[in-house]
Amino acid sequence: MALAQALTLDHRQMSGLPAALNAHAELQGWPFRCDPDRKFENPELAALCELWIAKAKGDIPPRAAFDMRALKPFVRNVFILERVGPKGVWRYRFRLFGSQLTQLFGEHTGRWLDEMVTPGLFQNWLACFDTTVRYGQPMRFINYYRTQTQGFLKGEFFAAPLAEEIDDQPLVLAATYVGFKDAAHSPLD
Numbered sequence: 001m002a003l004a005q006a007l008t009l010d011h012r013q014m015s016g017l018p019a020a021l022n023a024h025a026e027l028q029g030w031p032f033r034c035d036p037d038r039k040f041e042n043p044e045l046a047a048l049c050e051l052w053i054a055k056a057k058g059d060i061p062p063r064a065a066f067d068m069r070a071l072k073p074f075v076r077n078v079f080i081l082e083r084v085g086p087k088g089v090w091r092y093r094f095r096l097f098g099s100q101l102t103q104l105f106g107e108h109t110g111r112w113l114d115e116m117v118t119p120g121l122f123q124n125w126l127a128c129f130d131t132t133v134r135y136g137q138p139m140r141f142i143n144y145y146r147t148q149t150q151g152f153l154k155g156e157f158f159a160a161p162l163a164e165e166i167d168d169q170p171l172v173l174a175a176t177y178v179g180f181k182d183a184a185h186s187p188l189d
Helices: 011-028 045-055 100-105 120-135
Strands: 032-035 077-082 092-098 137-147 150-166 168-182
Touching: 011 032, 011 045, 011 137, 032 120, 045 150, 077 150, 092 120, 120 137, 120 150, 120 168
Parallel strands: none
Antiparallel strands: 032 137, 077 092, 077 168, 137 150, 150 168
């Protein structure tokens, strides 16, 4: 059964997920906002989104549809997460973490999301990826990163669910491109 069909949300509830996530993010002071319209500024992210839609064929595509040949134009900026564990206490593990991301954030392939981010930011990332899985479609996020070497960076990222390979272990395909923070558009300022 496809992940989107397994969810108990109706269409109205599904369409309201991004707005609810943004409202919660604003209340929490989280450094991101979601744009479900997928108006990517970065052409690579727009192309990755189009690739996901083409491979979906009306359903959530499998991980196998995104082999290294398909991901080649994006692979330096791609990460793939798998959600592991029982409902409500799951964790996300990085199955792939691109080389450009490794330069910015360190190597995280095989590591858990909660090992990568600070406890203060963990809930925001968890909300992004859980919402992506529940939404069942690609999403666009704008995020603001703080790194030890680069200070504040602004990132645009794509996130989309992939079909489960193992029951109750959905995957998330994501890619991000970062640059220096544009304070005029920061949701944090």
